[in-house]
Amino acid sequence: TPPLLCTFHKFGLLFLKFYMTELGRKNNFIIIDTDDKKRILKSIDKEITTSLVAAEISKYKNTLITPSEAKSAAQLKLYKDIADIYEKYEDYIAKNNLVDFDDLLLLPYKILKNNEELAKETSKRYQYIMVDEYQDTNELQYRLLRMLCTTHDNLCVVGDDDQSIYGWRGATIKNILNFSEHFEDTTVVKLEENYRSTDTILNHANQLIEHNRDRLGKKLVGTRSKGDSIKVYESHDENEETRKIVDDIKNLLDAGKSAKDIAILFRVNALSRSLEEGFNKAGLNYKLVGGMKFYERAEIKDLIAYFRILTNASDNFSLKRVINKPKRGIGKTTIDKLEAKSQETKKPIFDLIQELTPEELTAIVGKKNSRTLKVFEATIIDLREIIDESKMKFLDSFEESFDYRASYDNVPDGFERQANVDEFYGYIRDYFIQHPHLELKDFLNDIALESENSEYNNEAISMMSIHASKGLEFKNVFIIGLEEGFFPITGDGADTEEERRLGYVAITRAMDNLTLSFVHSRFYKGKRTQLKRSRFLSESGLIKGCLTIEKTSSYKKGDLVQHKIFGMGRVQKSAKAGKDYKLTINFGGTVRDILSSFVEKI
Known part of the structure; x- marks a missing residue:
């Protein structure tokens, strides 16, 4: 038979088609995608940000944490709630015979772990196993590999520990660093010849990466010319x-x-x-x-929609985009009701919210939503007045009013989104400094032309x-x-x-x-x-520079430290001593015991 060439997840799918019955489930399961997963999670809980819950559950599965373990480990209320949702989600997908992306790894592992004979049989079927990009594997993939190597050690992995850049999504560099400890009789072959870059480029890349401690260590050697300087x-x-x-x-x-x-x-x-x-x-x-493109990113389009409403309240399209961003309980049904009333009266939605009494608005959207919409209306009117007074003060007031940037605090890709929001806020401030006579509508027109x-x-x-x-x-x-x-x-x-x-x-x-x-x-x-x-x-040796001093509260073996008298040294031993650490430090051959409060970490 020809060799099997596939991803870990594809292997998991093939395996489950044969052995799903081992878990007491039928093999006519359906694989759900990310959108399906989020819809299910939203039906279980509407309060917590769905993308945060989805990311946490994925993290739990890839580190083999069960719902009950997640519950007992949770300290904060948020994570206790997420653990509850995790439990309900697992019940739901098992009952409906659904499999999510992470299950394609987790379920085969569970089956093999609980059935020694099947693990041996599967291992014998795959006598030789090769894995590419091993530095990007996670804990669960490593455990699955261990199961596939139950009867042999014929495993070859290829990877570059210096290119392990997916820690944020669960990959662990420890898999490649500790490979020779995980598997017996390992032979390590370093592929150090590089056919891509000039010697100059490789030289500076080598200098940079040598500052890392967690690495197997290699030095790229060029096979091309020296090349131009960087x-x-x-x-x-x-x-x-x-x-x-x-x-x-x-x-x-x-x-x-x-x-x-x-x-x-x-x-x-x-x-x-x-x-x-x-x-x-x-x-x-x-x-x-x-x-x-920058102006096509969702968080920027939201802000532009907000600012359009501030300059033109008749903009129904923009209003519908942000009336529930950040979430304030205004769902699709409420928006549809407002739109229907808007068409019936031939008035923009914002004018309707303004003109209707709280009682009249309650009759259309309910009491809670009526109150929310009236607060939204008042905030927009306040912000308009602030813009007229001070364009520079307006952004701070906008953020205080809507907490738009803060709404991305607990979202998996929140850092990037907040960085985009920061960039946009900064750009607006600069625009008004450089063009004090122009208005917000001028800024919106300029960027509309720019992004076209x-x-x-x-x-x-x-x-x-x-x-x-x-x-x-x-x-x-x-x-x-x-x-x-x-x-x-x-x-x-x-x-x-x-x-x-x-x-x-x-x-x-x-x-x-x-x-x-x-x-x-x-x-x-x-x-x-x-x-x-x-x-x-x-x-990287490109410019002369000084060492960067990091303030830190913990010290471990291998840390570089700076002492006012003894200079630079490396920590050999570290032990907690009250609020400090008692450190054994080697200063160029002279070893001394010093409390951490007397040194700075480099």
Whole structure:
């Protein structure tokens, strides 16, 4: 028989068709997609953000946590509620013989774990197993592999630990780092020859990634020429940055280079806005790979709809878009009733809400919705007055009134959406500073013209996030936004080592020419902010830089620390001592015991 070539999930599907009966379920199950899953979750609970619940349940399944385990582990009320929804969801899909995407891995694992004979039989059927992109596997995929290797150790995995960039969606770098501990008699073969990039590019990529501790360790060796040196652009702001890149790209195109050989990469999608604006003005054709143009993103379209209502209350289309964003309990039925009344009276919905008494409105939409709509109306009227008084104060008042940005706090892709909102708020503020005599309607007209980019027939320059660039290569690469907070992303929940791996991936997309760019100021959290250049520029040996000091409350073996007298050292041992840590530190051969309050972590 020919070998089986498939994804983990496809394997799970084939397996379940044969062995679903092992779980007391029929094999005529139906696979549900993400939308089906969200609809089911919404029918169980309408209060908690559905995408958050869906993401948490997926996380639980991929780390083998049952609903009862999730319940007992939950500390906060939110996660206790999610665990309850998880339990009801599992009951519902089992009763209706449905299988979600995560079940395609979880159910085969459960079947094999509970049936030793079947595990042996399946393992014998697949005598040799090969896995590609092993650094992107998660806990459940590893456990499934262990089951398939019940009777043998004929397993070969290929992967690059330095390109493990999907920790946020459950992938664990530990699978590849600990492979030789997980499986006996392992042979490790390092593939260090690189056929893509020039020596110069590889040299700086190597220097950057060597700052990571969690890695097997390898050094890419080029098989091509040394190549040109890497350019680093320092700009005042994102507009100057864009101008430099546009000029460079025009020169490349004039020199006969192909647009398909040029790419611009960024860590945060919001940075595409100034690039898009600059490219539109310069008449350069571009495509956003794996992403959406800035003004087409849902959160930006919502804000534009809000601002349109503030300038024109008769805009029914915009009103219907945002009347329940953020959620305020106004569903489709209520909107349909309002629209029907609007058509009947030939009046815009907003005018109706204004003109009808609370009692009349209650008769159409019910008491609770009537009260909500009257509050919405009053807020819009207040904001209109604030715009007339102060355009700069208006944005803060808008956010205070609607908590629009905050509505993305607990959403899986909330960081990106909030970054887009921040970029948009910042752009509006800048617009009013530069054009104090213009109004909000002028701003809306300007961006409407800007986003109407005519279609070109010729080849396009690629713009994309670094995540979207993985696996691709371009002769000419520009990486923008190399500032602390943008790349690397910093703060709570940020993983600096994964950020550095993203830097490594970004640099190694370039074949011939690479340009890195940082600015002194761009929009951060909705306001123009002075930024520090990224530590990655000095770590990769591209500019002389100082060490970045991180304030931290925990210390572990291997951490680099700085002491005022003894200088830099590496932690050999760490033990809790009251509020501090007692550290054994090696300062270049001299070992000393010092409390953590006397050192700073590098």
